Every structure is written in C-alpha cells, then in structure tokens.
Amino acid sequence: MEGEEIVNIQKLFEMQKELDERIIREHGLEGQDLLPNTVLALQVEIAELANEWRGFKHWSHRQTPEVETEVCDYCGEDVDYTRPSPFLANAGASMCKACWDMTQTEYAASNGEYIPDFEDYPHFVKKVPYKMLMEYVDCLHFFLSVARQIKYPLDDLIHLHAENLEEGPLVYVFIELLQHVGWLALHIHPEVRKRAFEFAFVGFVNLGKRLGFSPEQIEQAYLEKNQINHERQSTGY
Known part of the structure; x- marks a missing residue:
C-alpha cells in the first residue's frame, strides 16, 4: 500500500496537530482519551460526504453531487x-x-447536419462539486487527528495509498470505509488498530480519486477549512 505521496501529508499533519493542540488546550481536554469521539466524528463526516455524493439516493430524481448551476x-x-x-x-x-x-x-x-455530443467541446470542463469536496477534507481533518492519537508513524502515512483504484459501486466503498473506521475505536490492540487505520485511510484515498478530486484540490480545500476551523475556535464555535 506504499507509493508516491498524493498530497503534502506532512504539511497537513502538522497543521492538524496545531489545531488539535489548540482545541485540547482551550477546552481543557488534557489527558482525556478523545479517540472514540474522533472516530464517531469521522463516521459522521463520511456520512455527510455520502449525502453530498447522493449516489445512493434511489428515491431521488438527482443522484449526482451539487455543482454551481x-x-x-x-x-x-x-x-x-x-x-x-x-x-x-x-x-x-x-x-x-x-x-x-x-x-x-x-x-x-x-x-443531415453533424452535431457532436454535448461534452465533445474543447472548453468543456467538469466542475468541482465544492460542497462534496469540503466534506471530503472534513474527513481528512479527522483522519489526521486519528493518526496522531494512535501514534501512526508519519513516515508511513506519507506513503500510504492504494496503487490501483478499487472497482465496484461506490456505495460499497462508503460502507466498508465506515466499517473500517469503526474498528479504530472497537479494537484496542495497537497492531490491530494500526491495520484498521491503514485499511480505512487507503479506502479514503481511493474514494477521493474515484470522486474525481485532484491532490491540488484536496490540499487547497484543506487549507481553507483549517483556517475556518481556527476562526471558529476564536469566535466560540
């Protein structure tokens, strides 16, 4: 599961560490085991990401993420x-x-006139579903927090990603991701927890690729959301 770095994980990890330490300090959480809370928060964010993706909503007329209209x-x-x-x-x-x-x-x-297909146009560019991207980086925030809390080696995290994209319906990728994340709180043995994190994070990286997000988009969105999170701490969010 090792390979080239997909985003500047070291930079984002240090930024997340700074935010986490600020939250712990300002909320008086020193010495508390925050992993169960963080795991649950991560599962909630994954569910919110799925909600923005919309691909599982067979009851809806819209099963694609929202973009600027x-x-x-x-x-x-x-x-x-x-x-x-x-x-x-x-x-x-x-x-x-x-x-x-x-x-x-x-x-x-x-x-008898030839008219090309709708997307057969030199200037046609797929839009970034901004809300879905921001939900994705919310998940990344909590993944980095979990990595820090379970003391997952940063050197390993930097190179942790899937070499090949997992195939199959995305709905199963979401379901498996939620399951692997849950194991992080349910298993206390360090090696089992480390393995669960690897499965979960690789699945998360795979999901981001399949949703069409580039490393540059992910990093920029993370920087934006990290700033928002600091502002929220300053304003008593």
Whole structure:
C-alpha cells in the first residue's frame, strides 16, 4: 500500500496537530482519551460526504453531487452544465444537455447536419462539486487527528495509498470505509488498530480519486477549512 505521496501529508499533519493542540488546550481536554469521539466524528463526516455524493439516493430524481448551476437560454431551467448553442443565429446563447440532445436528434436528423455530443467541446470542463469536496477534507481533518492519537508513524502515512483504484459501486466503498473506521475505536490492540487505520485511510484515498478530486484540490480545500476551523475556535464555535 506504499507509493508516491498524493498530497503534502506532512504539511497537513502538522497543521492538524496545531489545531488539535489548540482545541485540547482551550477546552481543557488534557489527558482525556478523545479517540472514540474522533472516530464517531469521522463516521459522521463520511456520512455527510455520502449525502453530498447522493449516489445512493434511489428515491431521488438527482443522484449526482451539487455543482454551481447555470441557466439554459433555451428552456430556462437551472442546470449543472451548458455549452454554446450550435446555431450561428443564436451565437452567445447557452444550451443545456437536454436541449442539446434534442437538437442533435431532431434537427441534425432532419437536416443531415453533424452535431457532436454535448461534452465533445474543447472548453468543456467538469466542475468541482465544492460542497462534496469540503466534506471530503472534513474527513481528512479527522483522519489526521486519528493518526496522531494512535501514534501512526508519519513516515508511513506519507506513503500510504492504494496503487490501483478499487472497482465496484461506490456505495460499497462508503460502507466498508465506515466499517473500517469503526474498528479504530472497537479494537484496542495497537497492531490491530494500526491495520484498521491503514485499511480505512487507503479506502479514503481511493474514494477521493474515484470522486474525481485532484491532490491540488484536496490540499487547497484543506487549507481553507483549517483556517475556518481556527476562526471558529476564536469566535466560540
């Protein structure tokens, strides 16, 4: 499970250590075993991450994470993505995928004109689901806190990630991740706890990759949230 560093874990670990020590000092928590609380907090954050992912919500019409929306100039709907209209007469107008697909099917078929697929566009860029990314780094905060509390070696943590992405439905990745995290509080033997952490953290890294987050996005989001967490301590959150 070793390999190249995915983010600057050492930098983030030290930042998390500073935040944790501040919380312990300002809340008078010296000498207390905070691992059960931290493990439960991590499980809650994983659940909140799943809630933003939405892929398990078979009862909902939306099973994709929320991104910044745009307005389609043709149907007037708020949508996740638009692209420029294919019609020269409507230059500058934006068209959503539903309108684009209808145009591709009906207009192109009747006129014999080739219209590419919606995402076949040089400037089409996948948006970052910001809320989901922030939930992911909330999880990372608690993973780093757990690593510190169980005294997991930083040198090992730096190189701890999956060499190959785990396949299969993401819903099972979430379920297994929650299970492995739970073991961190239920097993007291150091080696068992260390092994549980490795399984959990590798699964977490794998999840981030499958959600489409880059190391740069994760690190920047962590820095933003770490600053927010310090501000919360200063304002009596």
